[in-house]
Amino acid sequence: MKMEDIAKMANVSKSAVSLAFSGKPGISADTRERILQIAQEAGYFPKSRASTNAAVRNDRSLLFLVCTNSGIVLDKYSQQPFFKELIQFIEERCRQRGYVLIFSTVNMESFYKEIQMVAEEKRSDGVIVLGTNLTREQITYIHDNLPNLLVLDTCYDTLPVQFVEINNVMGAYQAGSYLCDIGHTSIGYMASDVRIHNFEERRRGFMGALAERGIAVADADVISVSPTILTSQESLKKQLSAYIERGRPLPTAWFCECDYIAISAMKTMAELGIRVPQDTSVIGFDNISESVIVTPELTTIHVEKERMAILAVDQLIEAIENGPQVKAKFSVDTRFVERNSCSAPALAMQAADNK
Incomplete structure (x- = not known):
């Protein structure tokens, strides 16, 4: 990638890109910040800027x-x-x-x-x-x-x-322990369909916490979804709809391997009329900023970034x-953050009885 490419992406002249990288006056602060942000996202960084700044x-x-x-x-x-x-x-x-x-x-x-x-x-x-x-x-x-x-x-x-x-093992263990300790025994697992080291370790920690308490996640209660979508997912909607169509009760709680999955799950559930946490609880992992914007606010594992x-x-x-x-x-150890997307299963059952 060249400076000309950054200029086209930012819809500015090549000289404006040069001024942005050199730190010289001649463009507004907003334009400079926008050019540098575009360059960063594109992975472009001219040698001259690093060497000039260092000098x-x-x-x-x-x-x-x-x-x-x-x-x-x-x-x-x-x-x-x-x-x-x-x-x-x-x-x-x-x-x-x-x-x-x-x-x-x-x-x-x-x-x-x-x-x-x-x-x-x-x-x-x-x-x-x-x-x-x-x-x-x-x-x-x-x-x-x-x-x-x-x-x-x-x-x-x-x-x-x-x-x-x-x-990761500790964080997921905290999540599993919490769900068990507030009374959940029917627990589902929402896994990323892209497997990485972090997710494998989270699976190990979560399943370990459940195993210590004599609880296991049924194979039918393991769902695979995209880990990079914050909106509802059609594939997830189909998997959850299958529970409803078969008359099979949903697990009373779900652990999601990251907050992206958890937030997407809550949005998908809302479209299906599944209430969180009244019908099922949801817990995530990462504590991204969006976790306090969604409704209900997401119970999650805080990563000390x-x-x-x-x-x-x-x-x-x-x-x-x-x-x-x-x-x-x-x-680096994690920290459990309790918010409003989880409740004890007894509360969920009571809410169902009051419908």
């Missing part, structure tokens, strides 16, 4: 590398609530530590070629890779080509790489400034 401000730079077009990480990843919040905390910590954060996007369709290009550019002192959707083999390849690397939002224990991840960002930046800078050290892997 003028005596800053060093970190590269935030994202591999898109693969499952849960979309082209416009910076607009996805979870990643948007995470990036904001990373940028803030970089500023506090005197580093410039630059961005680069790799298309998974040409993964190996583009990783080589990033390596040849040598644009930063260190690299934070968003590992959410990456396999062990892909992370190994990045590690072999990019020095001073830290991988965020996943973990492979046997790789000699620094990782910062969510304690700020803590993850601070750990990632600080650990990478330590490796850069102090030389090779023993690699470390950090798992």
Whole structure:
């Protein structure tokens, strides 16, 4: 991608794009912000800006590398609530530590070629890779080509790489324990149809909490849905409608592998006349900002995104400034957040009797 492409996307002149990147006057603040946002989303960042800023401000730079077009990480990843919040905390910590954060996007369709290009550019002192959707083999390849690397939002224990991840097992265990403790025994599971490390760990934690209490999720109560849609889903509507058509009662509660799925589920249920939490409870995972906008507000698992960002930046800078050290892997604990999308099954049954 070239500067001309950014100009077309922003509907401005090439000179306006140049002014936006150089920080020189000549365009409005709103135009500058819009151009930089478009460039960030497109994964474009000219070498000149990073080097100029570093020279003028005596800053060093970190590269935030994202591999898109693969499952849960979309082209416009910076607009996805979870990643948007995470990036904001990373940028803030970089500023506090005197580093410039630059961005680069790799298309998974040409993964190996583009990783080589990033390596040849040598644009930063260190690299934070968003590992959410990456396999062990892909992370190994990045590690072999990019020095001073830290991988965020996943973990492979046997790789000699620094990782910062969510304690997914703990978070899902908290969710499962809560549903059981308030009396649910008929529990459904809404899984992502895109499988990643985080979701596999959440499944393990949730099922573990239920197993400790002698409860199991029936195979028929496991539903597979898209993890990147916040609106109602036709495929989910068909799966839920099948319960109604067969006269089979819905589980009294559902665990969803992420807030996207939970919010989509509540909207889909509303269209079918299924009330939350009166007819069935819903619990999510991530605590994105949208979780308090929906009605009812979503019970969920809070991910400490700020803590993850601070750990990632600080650990990478330590490796850069102090030389090779023993690699470390950090798992950041979660926090349960109770809101209004869950209730005890007895309350749900009482509400049904009062219809």
